[in-house]
Amino acid sequence: MYRELLRDGRFFELLLKVDEEKSEQVHLAGCPRCRGPLHAAHFGRKPRGLLAGHQALPGGHEVRFDWCCGWCRQRTLPASVRFLDRKVYVAVAIAVATVLMRGRDRGAVRVLRRELGASWSTLRRWCRWWQALTGSAFWERLRGKLPVDLDGGALPGSLLDRFEGCSAERMLGLLRLLASGDRSDFPSALAGSR
DSSP states (O other): OGGGGGGOHHHHHHHHHHHHHHHHHHHHHOOTTTOOOEEEOOEEOOOBOSOTTOOOOOTTTTEEOOEEETTTOOEEOOOOSSBOTTOSBBHHHHHHHHHHHTSSOHHHHHHHHHHHTOOHHHHHHHHHHHHHHTTSHHHHHHHTTSOTTOOGGGTTHHHHTTSOSSHHHHHHHHHHHHHTSOGGGSOTHHHHOO
16 A cells, blocks of 8 residues: 555655745744854755656655755755655655565565665664664654554554555655654664665
8 A cells, every 4th residue: 555655746746845845944944053044055866765667756856955054054954754864765665665574465575675676684774773763862752742552663554553544644644753853863773774
């Protein structure tokens, strides 16, 4: 069910729109350090994670929004629902692959791994990142908003199950939840794995 999101161009357009709105909010707020004006410092990414032979990304999806202060020159990278920090794979691909890895259908995992071009070790790293997330400062702040009976060992599937709606709405809820936290609070394993 979630694999279809990797083929859905409309879903990627929605993610781009959410990121554009978040980026504009950051831009309008000014520099978080000195309140100086922010200037565009957007850069290109080469996002991976679409199913082989299918190009669903809308124009502009490869742009990572970034801002640079005109006074103190510090960069401000808005949170994103398309990218998880420095990952080269799109966030939805990481979530879908991890849900499948935790499932019983090993054939589906092999097909998705082959289509994404992700190695087994990469998929296992993503699973470990979700496990490490439950011990992070981000998770501690978030925990009070989550159901008590949430299974931390079944992430991200257990979180997806808590959202209402179709698979796209549930995935968007998960990605927005991840984008609501400070990236510095994520587990350090995220920075080292692609």
